Amino acid sequence: MGSRCESIKRGFVAVVFAAMVIGGAGVSQLSNVAWADEGDESGEAEEVARDGLGLKPAALRVSFDPGQVYNDNVTVKNESGEEVKVSIYARPYQVSNENYESDFSTTSNRTKITEWITFEKSEYTLAANQEQEMPYKISVPDDAEVGGQYAVIFVETMVGELPEEEEGQSIAVTKRPGMLIYATVKGDLNIAGSMESQKIDGLLFNPPLTSAVAVKNDGNTDFIVRNSLEVQSFFGGKNNNQDPPKAFEVLPETTRLMTMEWPDTPSMGLFRVTSTVEIQDLDFYSSVTKLVLVIPMPLFVIGAIALVLLIVMLVSHIQKKRAQKNDKQADTKDANDTKGEKSSDKSGKDSEKSKSDKS
Numbered sequence: 001m002g003s004r005c006e007s008i009k010r011g012f013v014a015v016v017f018a019a020m021v022i023g024g025a026g027v028s029q030l031s032n033v034a035w036a037d038e039g040d041e042s043g044e045a046e047e048v049a050r051d052g053l054g055l056k057p058a059a060l061r062v063s064f065d066p067g068q069v070y071n072d073n074v075t076v077k078n079e080s081g082e083e084v085k086v087s088i089y090a091r092p093y094q095v096s097n098e099n100y101e102s103d104f105s106t107t108s109n110r111t112k113i114t115e116w117i118t119f120e121k122s123e124y125t126l127a128a129n130q131e132q133e134m135p136y137k138i139s140v141p142d143d144a145e146v147g148g149q150y151a152v153i154f155v156e157t158m159v160g161e162l163p164e165e166e167e168g169q170s171i172a173v174t175k176r177p178g179m180l181i182y183a184t185v186k187g188d189l190n191i192a193g194s195m196e197s198q199k200i201d202g203l204l205f206n207p208p209l210t211s212a213v214a215v216k217n218d219g220n221t222d223f224i225v226r227n228s229l230e231v232q233s234f235f236g237g238k239n240n241n242q243d244p245p246k247a248f249e250v251l252p253e254t255t256r257l258m259t260m261e262w263p264d265t266p267s268m269g270l271f272r273v274t275s276t277v278e279i280q281d282l283d284f285y286s287s288v289t290k291l292v293l294v295i296p297m298p299l300f301v302i303g304a305i306a307l308v309l310l311i312v313m314l315v316s317h318i319q320k321k322r323a324q325k326n327d328k329q330a331d332t333k334d335a336n337d338t339k340g341e342k343s344s345d346k347s348g349k350d351s352e353k354s355k356s357d358k359s
Contacts, residue, residue: 052080055155055177063184070138074179076155078126085125086157088134090117093150093180098214098257104152110252113149113183116140138183146187147220148252152178182249184221191281192219196255200273200290205297207265211275215248216255223281225250229260234270234291245278269294 054077064070078084092111094103107114120135136153156176196214211229226245250256260275274289295303 052078053084053086053155053157053175053177054079055179057179059180059182061182063186064138064140064144065186066140066144067142068140070140071135072138073133073135074153074155075131075133076124076126076177077131078128081128083125083127084157085123086155087123088119088136088153088155089122090114090136090151090153091178093152095251095254095256098255100254100256109145110148110150112145113138113181114151116144117151117153140185144185146185147189148222149181149183149185150222150251151181151183153181154178182222189221190219191221191223193217193223193250193279193282195277195279195284195286198275198277198286198288200275200288200292202290202292203300204265204292204294205300207267207294208261208263209265209271209273209292209294210259210261211273213258213260213275213277214255215250215258215277215279217250217252220252222249222251223279224248225256225258226278226280227258227260228274228276229262230274230276231262231265232272232274234272245276265294267294267296268299 056075091104092107092114096103116138118137154176199212215225225248228245248258271292273292277286
């Protein structure tokens with residue numbers, strides 16, 4: 001039975017390999033590690049720009065004592081080539097689902113920091129290519145709730161208006177880069193969470209190749225998840241130019257779905273894929289490796305049909321061999337029976353001749 005299974009496996013691999021060759025797949029192609037940059041949410045990015053208006057830093061990670069006053073500034077550069085007027089203000093920062101769609105309007109106990117932020121000035125006029133520091137202050141109340149606080153500081157400009165329409169209305173176009181704030185009020189912090197899932201699909205009909213990881217935060221402050229996706233050709237080679245993992249912030253009382261992808265996935269190939277997840281604050285590490293077949297649906301169908309035909313042929317061959325064996329055994333039995341009958345006849349004749357001689 002084991003040899004039959006091996007024959008089927010070898011036949012399927014041969015069919016897939018042939019399909020790859022026919023389809024022009026680079027079966028020896030080697031990928032580099034696939035990463036993406038999300039520094040603007042992990043506090044690692046230095047600057048964010050939006051249509052000619054640059055702001056730095058792009059994110060701020062900071063810890064406060066209750067009652068502390070924190071002073072800092074954002075730096076804004078007008079890269080539009082003309083004078084603009086901008087306003088600066090704070091908004092709450094939350095997320096609405098596992099895909100972490102940003103929500104800058106809903107308030108909660110975790111966005112109270114919005115009320116603690118004040119600005120030296122609320123409006124500035126920036127000349128072309130001018131860089132301007134804009135001071136702000138965060139005054140933490142003595143009774144501030146321990147744990148994470150989240151907000152965003154926006155710098156917004158009105159860059160022009162379209163001509164008034166018939167009803168007297170006009171359309172304004174605005175630009176507003178923002179700095180995310182990940183703040184923690186010190187005290188009895190509870191850093192807790194778990195990985196809900198870590199998934200790599202073994203069969204892929206349409207690139208790109210991806211992995212999906214879901215992490216839940218059960219604590220009262222955020223933590224960073226570092227996620228990587230390593231892809232290597234099944235037929236050999238080694239990785240080069242490895243980039244750092246992608247960093248994801250996970251906010252308290254939320255679950256975040258983090259997707260990594262290899263944007264240069266070919267249309268066909270067999271790869272060894274490794275998904276790695278690390279949460280330093282939880283002393284957690286997980287690595288999963290899986291073989292992934294990337295193949296267009298039509299070729300997969302052809303391969304599946306060829307495999308079915310191969311199995312049918314193998315079963316037919318086994319049945320034929322079994323029938324031949326049974327026929328051979330039947331022929332042997334018939335020969336033995338005939339031989340026995342002849343031997344019995346000869347014994348009878350010899351007995352009769354013996355009796356005749358005695359008479």
